[in-house]
Amino acid sequence: MSDRIRAALEPVAAELRGSLTYGQDLAPIAWFRVGGPAEALFQPADEADLARFLSVLPADVPVTVIGLGSNLLIRDGGLDGVVVRLSMRGFGAVTLEDGLVTVGAATPDKRFSEEMARADIEGFAFYNGIPGGIGGALRMNAGANGAETRDRLVSVRAIGRDGQVHTLSAEDMGHTYRHSAAPADLIFVSATYRAEPGDHDAIRAAMREVTEHRERAQPIREKTGGSTFKNPEGARAWELIDHAGCRGLVIGDAQVSEKHCNFLINRGAASAHDLELLGETVRARVLETSQVRLSWEIKRLGRWTPGTEITEFLGR
Numbered sequence: 001m002s003d004r005i006r007a008a009l010e011p012v013a014a015e016l017r018g019s020l021t022y023g024q025d026l027a028p029i030a031w032f033r034v035g036g037p038a039e040a041l042f043q044p045a046d047e048a049d050l051a052r053f054l055s056v057l058p059a060d061v062p063v064t065v066i067g068l069g070s071n072l073l074i075r076d077g078g079l080d081g082v083v084v085r086l087s088m089r090g091f092g093a094v095t096l097e098d099g100l101v102t103v104g105a106a107t108p109d110k111r112f113s114e115e116m117a118r119a120d121i122e123g124f125a126f127y128n129g130i131p132g133g134i135g136g137a138l139r140m141n142a143g144a145n146g147a148e149t150r151d152r153l154v155s156v157r158a159i160g161r162d163g164q165v166h167t168l169s170a171e172d173m174g175h176t177y178r179h180s181a182a183p184a185d186l187i188f189v190s191a192t193y194r195a196e197p198g199d200h201d202a203i204r205a206a207m208r209e210v211t212e213h214r215e216r217a218q219p220i221r222e223k224t225g226g227s228t229f230k231n232p233e234g235a236r237a238w239e240l241i242d243h244a245g246c247r248g249l250v251i252g253d254a255q256v257s258e259k260h261c262n263f264l265i266n267r268g269a270a271s272a273h274d275l276e277l278l279g280e281t282v283r284a285r286v287l288e289t290s291q292v293r294l295s296w297e298i299k300r301l302g303r304w305t306p307g308t309e310i311t312e313f314l315g316r
């Protein structure tokens with residue numbers, strides 16, 4: 001396939017201003033530090049470059065966008081087709097105007113939160129503790145401390161698989177708990193939120209509260225993907241996992257965190273296979289002990305290496 005991608009892009013290669021590489025290892029990009037290579041990796045210079053690239057890429061080449069890799073388990077066999085990753089240079093602007101703030105999708109949540117605090121704009125302190133970028137926050141409806149991405153969202157600008165620009169209203173994003181119903185092939189390039197002035201000291205206190213809570217409750221210095229499973233209706237995933245006796249459980253070099261048992265951690269030499277097998281083992285044990293089918297919050301992407309396929313709930 002990569003020969004086909006090269007051949008299709010050959011006539012426009014000189015026009016593209018971003019960087020296009022083949023076979024690049026994705027593990028260093030992902031928080032878990034696991035995962036195989038991308039067949040092709042495109043980092044567009046800006047929105048026009050991304051649109052041009054997508055418009056010439058044959059429609060049957062799969063495209064996957066990744067952000068800061070804090071909610072991803074990239075499988076060891078890597079990703080077929082093209083992986084798109086937005087850079088701060090082309091997609092990192094923050095513009096505050098007329099009661100609205102527009103932020104580029106590559107902007108880290110934490111940086112956006114700090115910028116809003118400096119401008120005494122309230123409502124974005126929760127982003128101070130989320131290690132992803134705005135694009136990932138829009139796809140996941142990222143949230144914490146009682147606030148979510150959708151709360152102040154006005155609209156989102158996106159590029160479709162065919163290179164066309166789309167504008168989505170907050171309603172079009174179809175946000176529910178850690179989910180967006182927006183078409184899966186859209187690449188979000190920026191978001192516009194309501195920007196409301198708040199009390200300087202209250203915003204600072206909220207920012208501190210968010211970081212202190214994380215330090216206390218989460219293994220934030222580990223190689224992890226954050227909360228592994230969504231909280232089921234009326235229950236907490238970590239309690240079900242604890243009840244199933246999975247706190248501290250180890251497979252290969254992957255472990256269920258002792259500190260917060262809805263977090264999986266790579267102790268150093270784990271493979272994506274170790275982590276996914278551990279996750280499915282946890283799901284199978286929770287199903288046995290509580291009759292609850294946990295859903296993955298972490299997005300699992302890519303191919304297993306042949307012979308290492310894993311069945312959901314280990315086939316139970």
Ligand SMILES: Cc1cc2nc3c(=O)[nH]c(=O)nc-3n(C[C@H](O)[C@H](O)[C@H](O)COP(=O)(O)OP(=O)(O)OC[C@H]3O[C@@H](n4cnc5c(N)ncnc54)[C@H](O)[C@@H]3O)c2cc1C
Pocket residue numbers: 031064065066067068069070071072086105129130131132133134135136137138139140141142143144186187188189218219220224225226227299
């Ligand atoms: C220590 C730790 C703590 C965490 N705490 C929280 C928390 O409190 N609350 C919370 O909600 N999450 C939390 N997370 C999970 C994660 O940070 C969020 O889901 C975050 O929003 C993911 O953003 P990302 O840029 O890393 O996206 P990635 O992990 O790279 O991707 C996640 C998904 O978003 C899609 N995506 C990324 N960029 C774009 C784009 N530009 N356009 C379209 N789709 C895109 C990807 O295709 C993928 O489906 C935590 C993770 C860690 C490691």
